[in-house]
Amino acid sequence: MNEIATKLNEIIKNDNSNVYELLTDIGKNMYFPRGILFQGAEAKRKADKFNATIGIAIEEDNPMHFKQVYKYFNNLTPKEIFNYAPASGKENLRHLWYKKMIVDNPNLKGKQVSLPIVTNAITHGLSISADLFVNEGDTVLIPDKLWGNYNLIFGVRRKANIIHYPTFKGNGFNIDGLKNAIKNNENQEKMIIIFNFPNNPSGYAITEEEGKKLVSMINKFTDQGKKFVIINDDAYFGLYYEPEILKESLFSYFANLNERILAIKLDGVTKEEFLWGFRTGFFTLGSKGLTEKSYDALQQKIMGIIRGTISNCSMPSQSIVEKLISSDDYRKEQQEKFETLHNRYTEVKNTLKNSKYKEIWEPYPFNSGYFMCLKLKNINAEELRKKLLDNYGVGIIATSDSEIRIAFSCLSKDSIQDVFETIYKCAKEIK
Amino acid sequence: MNEIATKLNEIIKNDNSNVYELLTDIGKNMYFPRGILFQGAEAKRKADKFNATIGIAIEEDNPMHFKQVYKYFNNLTPKEIFNYAPASGKENLRHLWYKKMIVDNPNLKGKQVSLPIVTNAITHGLSISADLFVNEGDTVLIPDKLWGNYNLIFGVRRKANIIHYPTFKGNGFNIDGLKNAIKNNENQEKMIIIFNFPNNPSGYAITEEEGKKLVSMINKFTDQGKKFVIINDDAYFGLYYEPEILKESLFSYFANLNERILAIKLDGVTKEEFLWGFRTGFFTLGSKGLTEKSYDALQQKIMGIIRGTISNCSMPSQSIVEKLISSDDYRKEQQEKFETLHNRYTEVKNTLKNSKYKEIWEPYPFNSGYFMCLKLKNINAEELRKKLLDNYGVGIIATSDSEIRIAFSCLSKDSIQDVFETIYKCAKEIK
Numbered sequence A, B: 001m002n003e004i005a006t007k008l009n010e011i012i013k014n015d016n017s018n019v020y021e022l023l024t025d026i027g028k029n030m031y032f033p034r035g036i037l038f039q040g041a042e043a044k045r046k047a048d049k050f051n052a053t054i055g056i057a058i059e060e061d062n063p064m065h066f067k068q069v070y071k072y073f074n075n076l077t078p079k080e081i082f083n084y085a086p087a088s089g090k091e092n093l094r095h096l097w098y099k100k101m102i103v104d105n106p107n108l109k110g111k112q113v114s115l116p117i118v119t120n121a122i123t124h125g126l127s128i129s130a131d132l133f134v135n136e137g138d139t140v141l142i143p144d145k146l147w148g149n150y151n152l153i154f155g156v157r158r159k160a161n162i163i164h165y166p167t168f169k170g171n172g173f174n175i176d177g178l179k180n181a182i183k184n185n186e187n188q189e190k191m192i193i194i195f196n197f198p199n200n201p202s203g204y205a206i207t208e209e210e211g212k213k214l215v216s217m218i219n220k221f222t223d224q225g226k227k228f229v230i231i232n233d234d235a236y237f238g239l240y241y242e243p244e245i246l247k248e249s250l251f252s253y254f255a256n257l258n259e260r261i262l263a264i265k266l267d268g269v270t271k272e273e274f275l276w277g278f279r280t281g282f283f284t285l286g287s288k289g290l291t292e293k294s295y296d297a298l299q300q301k302i303m304g305i306i307r308g309t310i311s312n313c314s315m316p317s318q319s320i321v322e323k324l325i326s327s328d329d330y331r332k333e334q335q336e337k338f339e340t341l342h343n344r345y346t347e348v349k350n351t352l353k354n355s356k357y358k359e360i361w362e363p364y365p366f367n368s369g370y371f372m373c374l375k376l377k378n379i380n381a382e383e384l385r386k387k388l389l390d391n392y393g394v395g396i397i398a399t400s401d402s403e404i405r406i407a408f409s410c411l412s413k414d415s416i417q418d419v420f421e422t423i424y425k426c427a428k429e430i431k
Helices: A003-015 A017-022 A025-029 A036-046 A078-082 A091-104 A121-133 A149-156 A175-183 A208-223 A292-309 A315-325 A330-351 A355-359 A381-392 A413-430 B003-015 B017-022 B025-029 B036-046 B078-082 B091-104 B121-133 B149-156 B175-183 B208-224 B292-309 B315-325 B330-351 B355-359 B381-392 B413-430
Strands: A117-119 A139-143 A161-165 A190-195 A227-233 A261-268 A281-287 A361-363 A371-376 A397-400 A403-407 B117-119 B139-143 B161-165 B190-195 B227-233 B261-268 B281-287 B361-363 B371-376 B397-400 B403-407
Touching (some): A003 A017, A017 A227, A017 A261, A036 B381, A036 B397, A078 A315, A091 A117, A091 A281, A091 A315, A117 A121, A121 A149, A121 A227, A121 A261, A121 A281, A121 A292, A121 B292, A139 A149, A149 A161, A149 B292, A161 A175, A175 A208, A208 A227, A208 A261, A281 A292, A292 B121, A355 A413, A381 A397, A381 A403, A381 A413, A381 B036, A397 B036, A403 A413, B003 B017, B003 B292, B017 B227, B025 B121, B078 B315, B091 B117, B091 B281, B091 B315, B117 B292, B121 B149, B121 B227, B121 B261, B121 B292, B139 B149, B149 B161, B161 B175, B175 B208, B208 B227, B281 B292, B330 B413, B355 B361, B355 B413, B381 B397, B381 B403, B381 B413, B403 B413
Parallel strands (some): A139 A161, B139 B190, B190 B227, B227 B261
Antiparallel strands (some): A117 A281, A261 A281, A371 A403, B117 B281, B261 B281, B361 B371, B371 B403, B397 B403
16 A cells, blocks of 8 residues: 555544544555645745756746637636646635535534535546445445436445435435434444435435434434445525525534534535536535544545546636626525525426326425426337427436436426426326 | 447457457547437428527527627637537638648548547647556656656556656667667557657657658567557647658558557647647557448547546637638748747757767757757756756756756747856856
8 A cells, every 4th residue: 555545544443543543545545646736835835946856838827828729718817727727626716615514504613624626627626526435235225316427436446336216205304214224234233325405307405303303213223333435415405495405515514413414515516507518526524423533534635536537627617607606696696596496496387286197207306406306207208208208398307117307497388387287288188 | 338439349349359359448448429319410401490509598599698808809700709619610611720730731631540630739648648547556657858747647647657768878868778678568569659759858850761760660560560559749849940850740651550569649739839828739540440430439538538537628718729720821930930030949959069068968869849858968957957047047957967958949049058057157156
């Protein structure tokens, strides 16, 4: 093992040996090399005459660049566009995101967690989590309403043992289903749990009450010797349309709860700030007993993974997000967009009140996010999808043989009634 | 194994079973899911009335976005900035890059290779290569002058057996050194070879003559049952300052040479177009016997890896690179920047003619790229580096105990003589 990796492991072990034991082989072996980047950082501070360490081309104190590129930007300096960002992301952006996180998640205040590390959006955060904490054969618990990419990230790439449990029980989240899934895998000391609220594809976010029950249920299992990695995929954070919803990430509650629980929070500007093409996200972690030294050690391992897969993330995206979230109008614009989506959500809810639809479908619980799902009654979802496309020019997603997903995020409020009416009409023809 | 993966494997096996056998476990198991993305693509073509499949938010036929973000861009539509790019990259950009590749590498013309797939720059291309073709324990041959990140990508992450050979023999590339390294690992049927010309850190690119010898030397080993994956890290492509240099990628020669050789070409706009922070690169592959069907199958596996690690690459970066390389001024601006760097190179060469320097160092061969290296004579490189920083404010990189790297790419022509004089003076003080 590389000696830097050994030192990082010692630091983590000293604070919380459970967290060390949760690391994969890659996680244990990983480190951030002290070579060129380290010497370059030293030169940046001290080389006041000539700095011949930099792996870019410089012209007149700016990164060399084409006019044919710079002309596509406004109000950004060449350095904010063309330079490399650090492997862990722009320092100021990381602090800004941390502050935003505390504002949006008041229960995080005073808890000791890492500074957010910049990722190439949430998928990258998930794959870093998988590299660090999911060894071949490790159990990963995911509800049966899930983003399909979890299978590629945790299953195909990391060969995890993925176990699904039914997402809903009645009109709420199936806490007992998760509890049983944990119980039924008695021989697994280590378990990885993925939470994704608001959920893709169902558009369900847990209530405050459900949140409390979930946290306490999982915490109890640690007495029986279980260790957990709790990954919070907070892609749709903030898009909550009902008052009873838990309006902060479960990360707030798990972050410093128990030495046998490591919590990860994955954020993305992708859905939250409507910047799908930007590829900017954040990876934050916390566990009881970890001090700043351990967070730094874990950060170095994460930086090693980032460097060894994509080196670093987009500089123009980071510079712009930095400016966005420190701008005066940020919250105002965010609120405007929220209201637009909220209105669409309300229109879907109102449309679905029509009792004739009960013959054809039952909506799954939904209260948040971009999507909602319908459970079809004796109608094949794929058949419906094809017929809708071919005969009506209406596109929906078949998420299983009997379920369809409707993205109200991409429908104007005016069109929503029409969409559901068309689905109804087409389904009646099939039935 | 997933049934889509099985089908992809059959297609590849039918064309060239060697390529199938070169795949790793991940490579064999990998596929691109047919789920939401597939249905979404169908809806994009057919849903002319309402499309409720899209996982973004839409407002007035454009991706929803903040004014506080759009104001940082010029001459780009919201779709060119905010939309997701496909997992394989923007289609038009891929065709443009292919055309550029053929112009820059005339020997590629008429050869059957994949369309370039967009990556998050070259590191990502390397890590995709590693996921697809480097299993634990596989032998990877890398010269001893190397970019340190290869160790993280192939060693720490993929647990490859990395073997180094001396980069230089006399004033040229050590073809015999590589030949011996291949010979000495007789029991390894499969070998991965990484070529990086112009080389980081040495700034050496092979000559036409060396290129011919290299290709024929490696090709001969296939008669003895060897199979090769040849990864061409073409990060510094085009920055050639001497007439005898081979001015195209070795990929041109390996791409369709032999059924037992799979060649990969990794490009990045990072160094080549001076867009370090953009994170845009290209992954192209070729082998004898592969038809379009196999290239499509391999592309689906690569798309699966991309989707399972970062989902997709920056949209604004891709849109801007697309516009850049199709602009009239692209080649003109590229030539201007090339000349600036060429002048710095010439200044380094002229400076080093001073015979007094022979007492202190011997330069390694260099003729291209951003960097050059000095072999120090009985002076500790780290001691020199520290003293130079602390006493002279000059930053250099110590690449080993007795070697330093100087990045002339980031020095103005005027400062170059001064930099070497200062290093000389400081080294004399130590000696």
